[in-house]
Amino acid sequence: MNVLGSFRPGGSPLHRLPAWAKVLLLAVWAIVAVIFSDPVTSAGMALAAIMLLISVLPAWKPTLKGMAFIVVVAALAGVYQVYRGDYSSAIDIAADLIGLFALSLAVTSSTPMGDMLDLATAGARPFRRIVPPAIPGLMFSIMLRAIPEVATIMRQSREAARARGVNRSIRALMIPTATRTVGFALDLGAALHARGIGDEAAPDAPAVPRSRSTRRSRTSR
């Protein structure tokens, strides 16, 4: 499921709520869902979460795909409880899973990445002596940005292996994927430096330590 770009602009109540309130809602929701284990509360909360998800008008295809996935997981968890003869737990657990997943989708669909980043930055402020406040948020968004990129690299590596008649070799898939992922990371690092992002962490430091800079130029000249 694609967590990237799942944000859809809109005017729903959830869209208007600040990011911190949504994250708090998600946390409280999770705690309540765990504490109350009666099936009626759980089912009710799941229903409410799904309605909230619908209210933000998310991108339908990825949302339905994601929901289908969690329904399967919830069904498996439920079936296990039924097998143990605990019908009430079956409904409770399945509904909790579905509810929380729906709510988190609703939150990501209604919150721009930048807002989440600001929240992460603000949250990291108490630790600014250890980590510059802009860094954790940036790391988080780079991680999100890298997921589809690595997926693309992996698909291309698979195609390249297939084109050369190596269909089932894990090595032929994983080695190029790993090396090219490192290459992507180096490029991304160069781009961060070029745009002066993260400079607050070490003002006026050279872009790269001497040895790495030259190695980098050799590979890219």
Place this chain on the structure above:
Amino acid sequence: MIEFRSACVVAPDTGVPILQPTTLTLEEQRVSIIGANGSGKSTLARLINGLALPVEGQVLVDGLDTRKHGSRVRRRVGFLFTDPSSQLIMPTAIEDVMLSLRRTIHSKSERLTAALEALDDIGLQGKANVSVNALSGGQRQLLALAGVLSTTPSVVVADEPTTLLDLRWKAHVGALLHALPVQLIEVTHDLESAARAQRTLVVDDGAVVFDGNPVDAVAHYRELMYRKSVGERA
């Protein structure tokens, strides 16, 4: 003004020279750099904003040493990469431009307005909330350029900015670059674009082998490549 003072780069593990000691002063508003793959032209470009550092010698931008004042140099020198995918850091178009503006504009609403304007200016209106992965190659390069320009650099170094683009986008991005009110240093394989500059450097085997008029530079480069291909066959 960009100055190279006997700047040279060698590969750290093998000691193979990547760029021979080079001394240059680039004052022209439009400079193009051409040369074969692996000739060292990207390294020359990367030296300008401190992405690569000279092993010996210095590179100065407006009198600032790239080694001592890396981040101040990079505030003046925007860098456009060949592959916009690795240049774009944030998941959506607007967020990526806003990231560039973080340092200069602290108010979030002002930052949003400025980023929307930057997208309009570059011709990406309506793409603000589109995922970077859903943009076409040309649109991504435009977005990368918007991110670079929103920090208002006085120099833009473009490392083969149109190599991955189709003819239509190549013309579009090329025209945009050449219309910018900044000093443009363009590394390119597009000889037509190279010829639009005021001054052209030809790089071969880690050295600047021609420096001057673009038309003569292109002729020199063609001759050089022709001689090499004939030499290999013999």
